[in-house]
Amino acid sequence: xxxxxxxxxxxxxxxxxxxxxxxxxxxxxxxxxxxxxxxxxxxxxxxxxxxxxxxxxxxxxxxxxxxxxxxxxxxxxxxxxxxxxxxxxxxxxxxxxxxxxxxxxxxxxxxxxxxxxxxxxxxxxxxxxxxxxxxxxxxxxxxxxxxxxxxxxxxxxxxxxxxxxxxxxxxxxxxxxxxxxxxxxxxxxxxxxxxxxxxxxxxxxxxxxxxxxxxxxxxxxxxxxxxxxxxxxxxxxxxxxxxxxxxxxxxxxxxxxxxxxxxxxxxxxxx
Amino acid sequence: xxxxxxxxxxxxxxxxxxxxxxxxxxxxxxxxxxxxxxxxxxxxxxxxxxxxxxxxxxxxxxxxxxxxxxxxxxxxxxxxxxxxxxxxxxxxxxxxxxxxxxxxxxxxxxxxxxxxxxxxxxxxxxxxxxxxxxxxxxxxxxxxxxxxxxxxxxxxxxxxxxxxxxxxxxxxxxxxxxxxxxxxxxxxxxxxxxxxxxxxxxxxxxxxxxxxxxxxxxxxxxxxxxxxxxxxxxxxxxxxxxxxxxxxxxxxxxxxxxxxxxxxxxxxxxxxxxxxxxxxxxxxxxxxxxxxxxxxxxxxxxxxxxxxxxxxxxxxxxxxxxxxxxxxxxxxxxxxxxxxxxxxxxxxxxxxxxxxxxxxxxxxxxxxxxxxxxxxxxxxxxxxxxxxxxxxxxxxxxxxxxxxxxxxxxxxxxxxxxxxxxxxxxxxxxxxxxxxxxxxxxxxxxxxxxxxxxxxxxxxxxxxxxxxxxxxxxxxxxxxxxxxxxxxxxxxxxxxxxxxxxxxxxxxxxxxxxxxxxxxxxxxxxxxxxxxxxxxxxxx
Ligand code: HEM
Ligand SMILES: [Cu+2]
Numbered sequence: 078x079x080x081x082x083x084x085x086x087x088x089x090x091x092x093x094x095x096x097x098x099x100x101x102x103x104x105x106x107x108x109x110x111x112x113x114x115x116x117x118x119x120x121x122x123x124x125x126x127x128x129x130x131x132x133x134x135x136x137x138x139x140x141x142x143x144x145x146x147x148x149x150x151x152x153x154x155x156x157x158x159x160x161x162x163x164x165x166x167x168x169x170x171x172x173x174x175x176x177x178x179x180x181x182x183x184x185x186x187x188x189x190x191x192x193x194x195x196x197x198x199x200x201x202x203x204x205x206x207x208x209x210x211x212x213x214x215x216x217x218x219x220x221x222x223x224x225x226x227x228x229x230x231x232x233x234x235x236x237x238x239x240x241x242x243x244x245x246x247x248x249x250x251x252x253x254x255x256x257x258x259x260x261x262x263x264x265x266x267x268x269x270x271x272x273x274x275x276x277x278x279x280x281x282x283x284x285x286x287x288x289x290x291x292x293x294x295x296x297x298x299x300x301x302x303x304x305x306x307x308x309x310x311x312x313x314x315x316x317x318x319x320x321x322x323x324x325x326x327x328x329x330x331x332x333x334x335x336x337x338x339x340x341x342x343x344x345x346x347x348x
Numbered sequence: 349x350x351x352x353x354x355x356x357x358x359x360x361x362x363x364x365x366x367x368x369x370x371x372x373x374x375x376x377x378x379x380x381x382x383x384x385x386x387x388x389x390x391x392x393x394x395x396x397x398x399x400x401x402x403x404x405x406x407x408x409x410x411x412x413x414x415x416x417x418x419x420x421x422x423x424x425x426x427x428x429x430x431x432x433x434x435x436x437x438x439x440x441x442x443x444x445x446x447x448x449x450x451x452x453x454x455x456x457x458x459x460x461x462x463x464x465x466x467x468x469x470x471x472x473x474x475x476x477x478x479x480x481x482x483x484x485x486x487x488x489x490x491x492x493x494x495x496x497x498x499x500x501x502x503x504x505x506x507x508x509x510x511x512x513x514x515x516x517x518x519x520x521x522x523x524x525x526x527x528x529x530x531x532x533x534x535x536x537x538x539x540x541x542x543x544x545x546x547x548x549x550x551x552x553x554x555x556x557x558x559x560x561x562x563x564x565x566x567x568x569x570x571x572x573x574x575x576x577x578x579x580x581x582x583x584x585x586x587x588x589x590x591x592x593x594x595x596x597x598x599x600x601x602x603x604x605x606x607x608x609x610x611x612x613x614x615x616x617x618x619x620x621x622x623x624x625x626x627x628x629x630x631x632x633x634x635x636x637x638x639x640x641x642x643x644x645x646x647x648x649x650x651x652x653x654x655x656x657x658x659x660x661x662x663x664x665x666x667x668x669x670x671x672x673x674x675x676x677x678x679x680x681x682x683x684x685x686x687x688x689x690x691x692x693x694x695x696x697x698x699x700x701x702x703x704x705x706x707x708x709x710x711x712x713x714x715x716x717x718x719x720x721x722x723x724x725x726x727x728x729x730x731x732x733x734x735x736x737x738x739x740x741x742x743x744x745x746x747x748x749x750x751x752x753x754x755x756x757x758x759x760x761x762x763x764x765x766x767x768x769x770x771x772x773x774x775x776x777x778x779x780x781x782x783x784x785x786x787x788x789x790x791x792x793x794x795x796x797x798x799x800x801x802x803x804x805x806x807x808x809x810x811x812x813x814x815x816x817x818x819x820x821x822x823x824x825x826x827x828x829x830x831x832x833x834x835x836x837x838x839x840x841x842x843x844x845x846x847x848x849x850x851x852x853x854x855x856x857x858x859x860x861x862x863x864x865x866x867x868x869x870x871x872x873x874x875x876x877x878x879x880x881x882x883x884x885x886x887x888x
Binding site: 082083090095102106108109131134135155157257272284 | 387389390391392547604619620621622623624625626627630631634781782783786788789844845846847849851852853855856859860863867868871875881882883886
């Protein structure tokens with residue numbers, strides 16, 4: 078009983094085992110790679126080899142079509158969870174100097190009293206993306222755009238790192254804390270709305286989604302309406318527009334009022 | 349001849365302890381996303397639980413059962429002390445260490461990636477390292493099974509390898525090879541990203557690697573059950589194996605065709621060519637063959653037992669079966685669940701029908717019926733059968749055992765039938781929350797509630813199972829005699845070399861893996877621009 082007696086065509090089991098296996102393989106390959114591709118009258122193949130390549134999943138060069146001109150610019154920023162991770166002290170210092178010109182609206186401590194967003198403790202990736210979008214024109218705002226157009230890449234990164242570094246001070250929105258509304262913790266599954274809290278804090282945080290707790294209620298409402306109407310369109314793959322369009326005005330009011338009333342420490346409790 | 353009883357008991361106890369924990373999590377998951385639970389407002393907790401439940405039930409529990417049973421088979425079937433006991437303990441402790449290492453990040457919410465890993469989602473590196481340790485521990489077992497068989501062959505040149513050991517080693521080879529897919533995914537793709545050495549990952553390739561593991565792992569889970577069908581049940585009910593060769597051929601077929609079919613898990617994925625999907629689908633159809641052979645052979649073996657007990661007539665013999673014997677009961681329940689589960693499987697394996705149930709609750713209903721039902725109920729039976737031989741004490745309360753098996757069967761049917769149903773209605777799987785207040789899904793509330801009740805029946809049965817085994821540790825001592833496996837009607841004196849060794853079939857298994865996976869893997873691995881940024885669990 079040795080492998081010499083086993084792996085030989087004189088051994089009936091070997092003949093049958095290998096034979097049947099090979100036969101099945103060949104038959105299924107012919108069917109899968111030749112018969113079935115040609116059985117689809119709506120697909121045209123140049124020749125058999127073309128059909129085989131297609132069935133095997135060989136990457137095909139797409140016909141060279143030029144992308145249609147976009148009426149408005151779209152965001153070109155790519156974010157990963159490593160964007161601007163671990164900034165240096167110098168970067169933060171440079172950012173602090175640059176940030177002096179932002180203080181008039183966003184507050185000297187990064188907390189606004191003018192219904193502009195609070196930036197203190199905001200995620201670096203978020204500020205980074207918005208500044209890039211303001212600069213490219215993917216997002217526009219009469220006040221903000223002129224500040225952004227002249228920023229260099231380095232300056233944007235430094236500003237983002239600086240604001241992310243600032244502590245999250247209690248915001249100037251002295252409403253009493255509201256209970257979590259359904260839209261924030263459940264979303265609206267049947268309308269395809271994931272819970273706000275799954276990305277924006279209160280449940281979890283996701284890359285590129287701003288921290289909303291303590292932001293101005295008026296500002297958040299304005300942004301949700303801008304997303305819903307398509308006036309603001311710098312969200313990647315319409316992530317926010319799809320949600321905002323499905324939200325009712327009541328949803329918008331509830332979410333904005335809730336987030337505005339939250340103190341900053343709630344955020345840290347989750348992560 | 350069972351010598352290393354402590355080793356085997358350690359494997360079984362650890363298996364059933366982690367099973368108990370994961371079962372509790374499962375029942376909780378069922379409850380919390382059903383209309384009778386109040387939503388806990390934090391989906392993250394659900395996914396933590398789901399990751400722990402899936403990781404334990406998929407990787408740790410069945411592996412430990414297969415290992416403990418494998419050691420028992422090696423000693424009892426070969427009548428030979430286990431060679432490499434120290435290595436066996438090392439494997440055991442690796443699994444303990446790996447499980448602890450994996451569970452800590454899960455509990456901390458740092459690895460809520462589910463047991464299928466879901467790249468580009470990336471969790472804490474220790475979770476993956478823990479899983480790797482579990483697999484490495486089980487590979488030691490694979491090596492030991494092979495070594496022990498070799499030692500035995502030296503001492504018994506040319507003799508037929510006892511069926512239980514032949515099947516056991518086939519199962520271990522299947523596991524060794526099928527685990528390679530997930531190991532490649534973890535070591536080459538996921539762990540470098542989790543450790544921070546890279547921050548992009550080819551998620552499509554990762555899914556193909558995982559599919560390499562995902563089908564045959566199911567047959568690895570199934571092996572102890574099939575071994576019990578063939579080599580324990582006939583003996584326990586006083587019958588004989590209808591055909592020894594048929595049994596060997598079934599296990600050989602599992603070895604050859606369980607592997608090259610995993611892409612039926614990627615039917616909906618764009619990165620695999622349709623031709624390969626077809627080949628995998630066709631081979632998937634073949635894998636029904638060994639199961640049909642088994643059902644036939646076991647029914648025939650059971651009929652032999654019935655006729656030996658005086659059963660008469662075309663179907664009258666069924667009444668003559670020892671229905672109060674837990675093994676008989678477990679087998680019958682297992683077959684019923686296997687039948688329903690198998691019928692569901694036919695739907696999953698066909699490209700077109702799969703589209704309607706893909707990623708719905710149907711899938712979870714299906715594998716709970718087959719795996720949690722048909723397979724795990726035989727794990728129970730194996731434990732009941734081995735226990736007196738391992739502890740030297742009798743399991744006295746046969747009524748309790750029967751109740752436990754009945755409850756598991758009923759619980760599984762009550763849980764999984766509505767589970768399938770809501771899947772057909774389109775309810776997605778892996779969701780933490782459903783708003784049953786919404787008129788669109790309100791009609792499904794009843795089905796989901798039933799499933800949750802079934803879950804609690806299962807939990808009750810699981811607790812009973814552990815109580816029975818624990819009480820068995822303190823029962824009065826008996827001499828259970830030597831542990832025996834069933835004999836065939838015609839116990840073979842010689843077996844053709846192909847049916848007595850695994851080499852040819854392992855070669856075919858590897859060959860088919862190369863033909864069916866080689867090109868898709870190379871194609872994805874060598875194409876540039878197929879990676880996406882990793883998404884880190886808990887990252888901002
Ligand atoms: C013996 C048995 C069992 C085994 C082997 C088992 C195995 C598994 C596995 C592998 C998963 C997949 C995890 C994932 O999708 O990531 C899973 C999911 C799940 N199991 Fe179990 N399980 C068992 C028993 C139970 C029981 C008794 C219950 C309920 C009482 C249960 C409830 C669940 C639930 C709710 C899910 C999640 C389904 C989803 O949301 O997609 N399991 N189980
Ligand atoms: Cu499969």
